[in-house]
Amino acid sequence: MPSSLTPVLLVLPFVLLLGFLLYWAGARRSYLRRSPVVPGDASLLDWHFFVPCRDEEAVVGTTVTRLRTDFPAADVWVIDDDSEDRTGAVVASLAADDPRVHLVRRRRPDARTGKGAALNAAYDRLGAFLPEGTDRSKVVVCVMDADGQLDPRAPALVSGPGAFGDPETGAVQIGVRMRNVADRRPFPERGRLVNAAARALVRVQDMEFAVSNAGMQLLRNRTGSTGLGGNGQFTRLSALDRVGEAERRPWRRGALLEDYELGLHILLAGYRTTHVADTWVSQEALPSARRLLTQRTRWAQGNLQCVRYAPRIVSSRHIPGRGVLETLYTFVQPLAHLVTLALTVLVFGALAVGLVRGQGADEVVALLDHWPLILVLAAVSVAPFVLWGPVYRRDHAPDASFARSLVWGLALWLYAYHLFVVSARAFVRMLRGRNGWAKTRRNAEPVTAGPVALES
Template sequence: MFSSPFLLAFPFFLLLCFLLYWAGARHAYLRRPVAEPGNADALDWHFFVPCRDEEAVVGTTVGRLRADHPRAHVWVIDDDSEDRTGAIVAELAEEDRRVHLVRRHRPNARQGKGAALNAAYDELNQFLSKHTDRERVVVCVIDADGQLDPDALDIVSGPAGFGDPETGGVQVSVRMRNAGEPRPLPDRGRVRNAFARLLVRMQDMEFSVSNAGMQLLRGRTGSVGLGGNGQFTRLASLDRIAAAERRPWQRGALLEDYELGLHMILTGDRISHIADTWVSQEGLPHGRRFLTQRTRWAQGNLQCVRYAPRIVSSRHYGGKGVLETLYTFLQPVAHLVTLALCAVMFAFLGLTAAENGPGEAFGGMLALWPLVLALAVVSVMPFVLWGPVYRRDRAPEASFLAALLWGLALWLYAYHLFPASARGFVRMLRGRNGWAKTRRNAEKVETGPVAIEA
């Protein structure tokens, strides 16, 4: 019963899809053209910085944005913080008329990042003149610990970005600026710090090359996704989404950034990804915080599956874009199915071993070891091959052997998707759709819940 064709074919089908997707992403990354700069002065720039209890980082973030991009306005949304976030920003706003504080209070506050961004959108609308050319106004979302490339606005203004009038959104590459930190956990021992260094390195490798390749592939299929950090959008594009959906950022999914991108494409705007400029953030050295973050992302991905009928029927999505988006939607589902099939397989092997002995249960599998070995190599090599690419672009001081070992570690790192997808699915079943704020590395570890139930 358990040796049905589906059970045998499904893992091969998933592997084939993964290999095709990886090959496309790698080709798109390695063959990408250099992004030409444009004229940033031709556009008006407004940074949205959502904050909740961010006193440890918000002052540095606002100061750097104002120093590196003096023509831009910075809108800090204080989502009813319980620390000095609001007071710090208020002091900065008194000294700098281009710094604005958007205050939110409960019960309206702490309802998720999307709700906070909508509040800033409303404040910006009141601030701008009714005669403003909203096609020339660009909103950029920056995390409270985000640091943007000083040249980013020029590159985003170029022909690959807002220099094209059909472009409604641009996502830039994301980096982990603490990837080379020798002791991410200063108060912990060598073993914990070794794990923390590797975890941060994997996040940097994932975002700066693997995810960048995926986004560049999406650029070819017309399905680029927006991220929560380094997300640029035309104000006019946000207006079009608000006209269709009542507000730009929705409360339906925990991935409010990716959901915004879906709405942008559905309303006819194009999104591009530019890998030649970047925003940096702090990678998470704590395994528990990391898993909490990825559980939220997996759950948000599952929540976005409901858009599948609209995407399939939309005239703004081509066939390749539909296939790529459905593949993205189904990743957490595939992880859940794989876990279920593994559980069924091991249960069947256990029953067979109990009835007929271990030889009968495992003899057939041992006879297939060449096939198993070949599949293992094919599964691992795509991750390993990202290692030299990452070394070339992000860590040229590392040895070639270290790059290969990082690639091997990336393969092991990818397995976090299985528990994250399972936890996200369980949270959905239990109706737990609350938004969880990830603690910054500079924050003290305190007990108590971090998820805010919506």
């Protein structure tokens, strides 16, 4: 290994680690010191749920029925994006008996062009449905996954003075939980070891959203750069109107991260976004590593696509300086993963070549001379993940032992390495011009041939 690489090897990890630690400390502090959310009067707003669907026969009936039961004053708009199963028939049957259930049918070639396009179709239908003279600032749209289940308290909590009770608030994101976290056999037909690994994967996804991502979002509340997710995303209709006027449509056609992109557009339009962690929407975690990696590759690629907004974010008069810094940090993450991965391959490749040629032993010895520094670096890298374990236990798994919570924290640390894989895959897909996508297969669906998460 060339000696010139040694300073890079020692300095760059510290730079990246410092940025991570500062962000983690801010997220943890924001999570632990958050104040209880003050609820508002949900009856002052008009509620509409958008449920985009593509081949969701297995789950959509339950989702719509639950929404109508828990929120009887709300309308449910199901967008059937040219499903090849009975999704449309299931929803049509429900709509025939309930005037507050609406089926928005889409057909190819207009259909299957992205979730954003499907949501735009529902936006158009809602606009035509509302009476003339409706105060659109009082209309709230909530985007739900086809398998989503919403906390019945959610409308009241997102109506409070810190959320839609403030007329400057254009969008609210709520917490996300994994409802199959207690499932002992995610794969009933498989063996004990496979199910143990699947349970661990489901658990760390719940930890990721319940504490780690929640802390990140609460930090963003402080910086003025709160992001939106694809499930449990509440948006004021007047904010969608303003984004549509500026961007031609509220949701961008074909975007792979249309939820986060919409949040950026709402901030650029001059509205405030916020996160409410005291309520939640639940969904099913993915017990399959393969499905998880394909899903997260799409998310990482969508993040990379949003980098093009950096100049607009920096020059915006609506986003404060700390919000600009946080957004740029978010943009940089996939790129930082790529740089770290490339540097790791380069360094270990150079060491291997040197050892084969009989010239690398001195470099290895010189590197090992720094073992105390390497040990500290490793410990500081692992500790932030482990420390989320007891916090998660306190708030979401009080029956678990403290020792188990530490094991969960270690699992969260190992799980975080998937980010390097998906960032690399996303970058390769972008280089190859592959921007299509298909939905992630639900756990209740049978396995089918062909792609289920990303198209060619």
